[in-house]
Amino acid sequence: MSEPIPALSIRNLRKTFVEPAVDNLSLTIRPGEFYALLGPNGAGKTTTLRMVAGLLTPDSGDIAITGIDVGEHPVEAKRVLAWVPDEPMIYDKLTPVEYLEFVAGLWSMDGDVARAKADVLIDSLALTRHADERCQGFSKGMKQKVALAGALIHDPKLIILDEPLTGLDARSARQVKEILRHLVSTGVTVIMTTHILEVAERMADRIGVIAKGRLIAEGTLDELRRDAGGAGSSLEDIFLTLVEEPTDQARTMLDDDEAA
Amino acid sequence: MTRRSSFARFAHHELRLAWRDWTALMSGGLRIRNRVIVMAVALFILLLHAVAVGVLASDQPLTLDNNKALLVTLSASILLSFTMMISQALESVTRAFYARDDLDLILSSPAPARHLFAVRIAAMSVTTAAMSALLVAPFVNVAALLHGPHWLAAYLLVFALAMVATGIAVGLTLAMFRMFGAKRTRLVAQIVAAVVGASFLIGIQVVAILSYGSMSRFSVLSSTDLVDAAPGPGSLVWLPAYAAMGHVGASLLIFSISAAFFAVVVSYASLRFGEHVVAALSIPQERRSQRRERKAFRQMTTQRALIHKEWMLLRRDPWLASQSLMQVLYLIPPALMLWMRYGSDTDIHVILAPVLVMATGQLAGGLAWLAISGEDAPDLVATAPVTPRALLWAKVVSVLSVVVAIAAPMVLALAFVSVVGAFVTFAGVILAATCALVIQLWFRAQAKRTNFRRRQVASRMSTFLEAFASILSAATTGLVAAGTWAAVFPGVLLAIVMLIAWLVSPREKRKRRSPRRSAPPVSAHALS
Numbered sequence: 047m048s049e050p051i052p053a054l055s056i057r058n059l060r061k062t063f064v065e066p067a068v069d070n071l072s073l074t075i076r077p078g079e080f081y082a083l084l085g086p087n088g089a090g091k092t093t094t095l096r097m098v099a100g101l102l103t104p105d106s107g108d109i110a111i112t113g114i115d116v117g118e119h120p121v122e123a124k125r126v127l128a129w130v131p132d133e134p135m136i137y138d139k140l141t142p143v144e145y146l147e148f149v150a151g152l153w154s155m156d157g158d159v160a161r162a163k164a165d166v167l168i169d170s171l172a173l174t175r176h177a178d179e180r181c182q183g184f185s186k187g188m189k190q191k192v193a194l195a196g197a198l199i200h201d202p203k204l205i206i207l208d209e210p211l212t213g214l215d216a217r218s219a220r221q222v223k224e225i226l227r228h229l230v231s232t233g234v235t236v237i238m239t240t241h242i243l244e245v246a247e248r249m250a251d252r253i254g255v256i257a258k259g260r261l262i263a264e265g266t267l268d269e270l271r272r273d274a275g276g277a278g279s280s281l282e283d284i285f286l287t288l289v290e291e292p293t294d295q296a297r298t299m300l301d302d303d304e305a306a
Numbered sequence: 307m308t309r310r311s312s313f314a315r316f317a318h319h320e321l322r323l324a325w326r327d328w329t330a331l332m333s334g335g336l337r338i339r340n341r342v343i344v345m346a347v348a349l350f351i352l353l354l355h356a357v358a359v360g361v362l363a364s365d366q367p368l369t370l371d372n373n374k375a376l377l378v379t380l381s382a383s384i385l386l387s388f389t390m391m392i393s394q395a396l397e398s399v400t401r402a403f404y405a406r407d408d409l410d411l412i413l414s415s416p417a418p419a420r421h422l423f424a425v426r427i428a429a430m431s432v433t434t435a436a437m438s439a440l441l442v443a444p445f446v447n448v449a450a451l452l453h454g455p456h457w458l459a460a461y462l463l464v465f466a467l468a469m470v471a472t473g474i475a476v477g478l479t480l481a482m483f484r485m486f487g488a489k490r491t492r493l494v495a496q497i498v499a500a501v502v503g504a505s506f507l508i509g510i511q512v513v514a515i516l517s518y519g520s521m522s523r524f525s526v527l528s529s530t531d532l533v534d535a536a537p538g539p540g541s542l543v544w545l546p547a548y549a550a551m552g553h554v555g556a557s558l559l560i561f562s563i564s565a566a567f568f569a570v571v572v573s574y575a576s577l578r579f580g581e582h583v584v585a586a587l588s589i590p591q592e593r594r595s596q597r598r599e600r601k602a603f604r605q606m607t608t609q610r611a612l613i614h615k616e617w618m619l620l621r622r623d624p625w626l627a628s629q630s631l632m633q634v635l636y637l638i639p640p641a642l643m644l645w646m647r648y649g650s651d652t653d654i655h656v657i658l659a660p661v662l663v664m665a666t667g668q669l670a671g672g673l674a675w676l677a678i679s680g681e682d683a684p685d686l687v688a689t690a691p692v693t694p695r696a697l698l699w700a701k702v703v704s705v706l707s708v709v710v711a712i713a714a715p716m717v718l719a720l721a722f723v724s725v726v727g728a729f730v731t732f733a734g735v736i737l738a739a740t741c742a743l744v745i746q747l748w749f750r751a752q753a754k755r756t757n758f759r760r761r762q763v764a765s766r767m768s769t770f771l772e773a774f775a776s777i778l779s780a781a782t783t784g785l786v787a788a789g790t791w792a793a794v795f796p797g798v799l800l801a802i803v804m805l806i807a808w809l810v811s812p813r814e815k816r817k818r819r820s821p822r823r824s825a826p827p828v829s830a831h832a833l834s
Contacts, residue, residue, distance in 0.1 A: 099689050125691040135683035137615070139622040147603040151611025152690035157603040164603070180622075196686065 051113040053077045053204050053235035059097065059107030061259075067093040069259035071107070075252075077203075078233045080226070082240060082250035086289050090259035091239045092132075095206050098237075099129040112203055125153070128197035132209035134189035138182035142173050142192045145181065146199050153200040160199060167195040171221060186213040194222060198229070205229065207238045211245060223249060247281040255288050263288050312417050316425040324433060354444035362448050375533050380547040386506050388467050391434050393503030395468075395475035398430040400495045403479065403583055423579035427476055427572050435468030449552065457552035466557075466564035467546075473571035480575060483582050504635045511639040608692045609700040616677055616704040623755075636665045641716060655720050655727025660784035662731055666713050667738030667776030672758070673705045674746035680755040702743055709739045727787055734783025741775035741804060748811035771807045778803060 056073040060066065068090045075081045085091045096102040098109055100120050109116040114123045136145055143164060150160030168177050171191040176184070181192060190213065197205060207226075211219045226236050227249065240246055246253055247267060255263040255270075263270060267281060274284045329343055442464060449457040478498065482491045537543050548556040606614065640661040643654070678701055681687060687697060713735045721728035749768035778800035785793035 099685070101685060101688050121691045121693055124689055127689065129685055129689045131685050135685050137619060137682050139619050140615075144618070147606075148611050148615050149686065150603050151606030151614070152608050152687070152692070154607060154691075155603075157605040160603045161601070193686075 050077055052110070053079065053112055054098065054237065055108075055110040055113075056094070056098070057108040059094065059109065060105045061090075061093055061097060061102065062105055066259050068097070068104075071256070071259065071261055073254060073261060073264075075235060075237060077112070077235055078230060079235055080230045080249055080251045081235070081237045082246035082253045083237060083256060084240070084243065084246060084253060084285055085256035089256045089289075091256055092208055093259075094256070095129075095208055095237065095239065099127060099206055100124055101129070125200075126203040128200070128202035128205045130190075130193055130197045130205070130207045130210055132212060134186065134193040136181050136189055136192050136196070139180055141178050141180055142168060142195065143177050145192055146195060149196040149199055155200055163199050163201075164195070167198055170225060171195055172218075187215055187218040190214060191218060191222070194225070198225075202234070204235045204237070207236065209239055209241065211240060211242055243281045243285055253281070255285060257289050312421045313425060316417075316422045317429075320425055320429040324429060351440070351444060354441075355448060358444040358448035359452075362445065362452055374536055374539060377539065377544050377547050378533055378536050380550060381544060382510070384463075384467070384546045384550055387438060388471060389502055389506040391438060391468055391471035392474055393499045394437065395430055395434050395472045396478065396495055396499035396502065398433065398472075399475045399479045400492055400499070402426055402430070402579075404492050419580040420576040423583075424572050424576040427472060427575060427579075430475075431465075431468050431472035431568065434472055435465045438468065439464050454552070456554050459552050459554045459557035460550050462557040462561040463546060463549040466549075466561040469564045469568035473568045476571055476575045480578055480582065488582070500635065508635060508638055512642060515639060515643050608690060608696060609703065612687070612697070612700040613704040613707065616701075617708070619755075620673075620676070620708070637662065637716065653724075655724050655731055656784060656787045658716070658720065659727065659731040659734055659787040660780035662713060662716055663734035663738045663783045664776050664780040666709050666735045667742050667772075667779055669712065670705060670709045670739035671742035671746065671772045671776070673708055674743045676755060676758065677701045677705050678743075678746050679750045679753050680758060681752070682755055684752055698747070705743055706736070706739055709735065730783060730787045734779055734786075737783070738776050738779035741779060741800070742772050744804065745772050745775060745807050748807055751812070767810060768807070771803060774803045775800060775807075 052074045054073065054075040056071060059068050059071045061068040071090070071094060073094075083091050083095070093102065097104045098111070098116065100116060100123065104117075111123045112126055114126070116123045137148075140148065146164040146167070147160070150157070150164070155163075168174055171194065173188070173191055173195065176188065181189060184192070190210065194207075194210070197207075205226075210222060210226075214222060223245070226238070230236055230251075238246075238250075250267075252264065252266055253270060254261055263274060263284075265273070270281070270284050271279055274287050439461065442460065446457055446460045449460075479491065479495055482494055482498075486494050545556050545560060549560050604614075640658045643658065690697070713732070717728050717732045717735070720731055745768055778796045781796035782793050782800060785796065
């Protein structure tokens with residue numbers, strides 16, 4: 047049986063600003079996978095994901111979303127992608143319903159279908175009471191939920207979330223996590239960066255650790271534990287071990303995994 | 307912190323902030339050493355001094371004695387400067403209430419807030435004076451050099467007017483707080499500032515049109531009717547004019563009265579300022595409901611969605627709309643002239659076309675900034691499944707549609723007088739709007755829509771180029787409307803300005819500098 051087309055395939059990606067931000071990074075994420083991308087501040091996580099979302103042009107390398115080359119067919123690639131930045135970018139003067147109508151327009155969705163989908167999302171994200179209020183008085187958590195609804199309304203196959211739980215209260219964070227789990231169960235691929243390692247530990251199928259623009263470790267929690275931690279060690283222990291010494295040991299570990 | 311040191315520290319803090327604001331304004335956000343900025347400004351001032359020498363070099367003594375016509379013109383100029391100062395001071399006061407990031411820190415500190423507010427009001431007055439002094443200084447200095455040191459007394463008038471203007475602005479804002487409440491004061495104050503700033507110029511122009519059938523303000527100021535009706539040279543009305551001409555007694559009198567007025571305002575307002583600032587910062591966020599019924603979403607293309615969004619955001623933000631549409635105020639005189647001369651003057655489009663083009667060019671610049679740089683969700687728009695070209699086109703259409711909607715009534719009215727004239731005017735409007743749009747595209751830098759008032763700070767260069775482009779578009783249109791080949795000259799100059807804009811635009815410079823080592827992703831957005 048042939049391998050399914052990866053939800054995201056990155057090959058030898060490079061991006062340099064003043065110094066290299068992403069350095070020869072390769073990554074493959076399977077359809078329906080929940081992938082957590084971890085790394086210290088300035089490691090290159092957001093730059094990588096912004097290149098995937100078409101918000102930055104790579105210096106070199108290839109990116110394919112569900113087999114669609116982002117460089118060659120950006121519009122087709124964007125059709126199946128949703129991007130949720132860490133700072134919710136919404137319009138203060140629009141209501142959540144109007145925002146969703148605007149997003150549906152950007153993706154040229156059918157009006158009736160979009161309306162029905164918007165109602166479901168508004169209900170599931172507990173925004174019903176505020177659906178017709180302008181977003182300008184909303185808390186960061188509520189804005190984040192509106193942005194998430196906007197990302198989901200056009201049924202993307204790949205969702206990229208940059209620090210989606212920052213600033214959310216416990217209830218909102220749980221709602222978002224439940225929605226993401228549900229999406230993964232329906233075959234949607236989710237890539238998420240987070241500094242909350244516990245969330246990655248609990249939710250991710252696979253975890254990638256990035257430092258200085260390079261992928262220094264990747265695998266399931268057990269695989270990471272086996273390679274870098276030891277029995278019973280937490281993701282936090284593993285992460286700190288890896289990022290404090292992202293050197294030969296980590297490279298060897300990654301090479302061993304790839305060879306296997 | 308002692309009583310004395312808190313004043314000194316706040317003054318130092320304000321001075322540093324004002325200096326950094328000013329250098330940012332002058333450098334357009336580029337990394338330029340302070341020394342270079344100071345040298346550039348000094349060079350500019352020296353140049354103005356050379357101009358002043360050309361204007362003031364004369365063997366005849368400069369005097370106002372029994373020269374009522376000169377008194378009228380000079381007084382009108384002072385009044386014009388004064389209205390501008392009030393407008394500027396109103397802006398500063400509003401900003402101090404609503405937009406200073408340090409207010410939380412200062413109000414929660416044990417330092418007496420009224421000291422800060424007293425210093426802040428004084429700083430506003432100094433800033434207002436400094437802006438005017440910068441322009442009049444060359445003339446005062448040259449006059450002092452050529453015609454006697456008593457001319458230096460004119461500086462006192464500048465500072466006196468700035469104190470009175472700031473005092474009036476503070477008083478007006480406090481009164482507005484009482485009348486309209488904290489929530490509406492910002493909008494009302496911004497409108498009042500713009501109307502006050504424009505009222506004198508527009509007022510004289512309206513009088514000129516109604517009385518003399520001309521749009522020239524000088525036709526009013528130099529009219530014998532006005533000069534004859536004006537009070538005699540000994541009247542107190544001319545005191546500011548005498549002070550401006552270096553009359554030491556008049557200068558000292560005006561300065562003393564102004565300083566006393568200012569001291570009263572500062573001592574009262576510094577006590578009240580704190581409570582009003584707290585009120586302004588405590589405005590509950592609006593929770594306005596738009597509609598309740600569940601309707602199907604409109605079927606929209608990407609382009610239509612973007613245009614619809616731009617219109618809706620503009621409509622829902624009265625402050626932003628008032629700022630953008632303020633340019634429309636300057637269309638009142640030409641509209642009045644069109645109405646007055648309707649049917650009797652077939653060449654009226656020659657006069658009106660440049661005014662209309664100039665105003666719409668400025669309007670388009672503001673709207674283009676909102677649509678292109680002031681996009682609040684750039685990532686969302688950039689990740690939509692459309693080509694950058696289609697996105698760009700949607701933004702262009704959304705701006706042009708507003709400009710056309712505003713210019714259309716006057717262009718249509720012109721068409722009844724001269725179809726060709728209306729066509730030329732319309733072409734000029736589109737030309738000016740397109741130039742403004744293109745400059746905004748070349749110089750775009752992501753910013754919050756709420757920074758609209760301070761958008762010039764991001765790029766002083768783009769502001770100048772945009773203004774030049776508007777002026778040259780207006781000149782070209784006017785000369786084409788007049789049917790003269792001389793239109794080629796401003797047309798060529800316009801092309802040169804656009805070429806310069808393209809060459810100096812940050813994106814073009816970056817491309818030339820290094821195709822591989824791009825800048826950090828701060829300005830990456832929808833149209834990249």
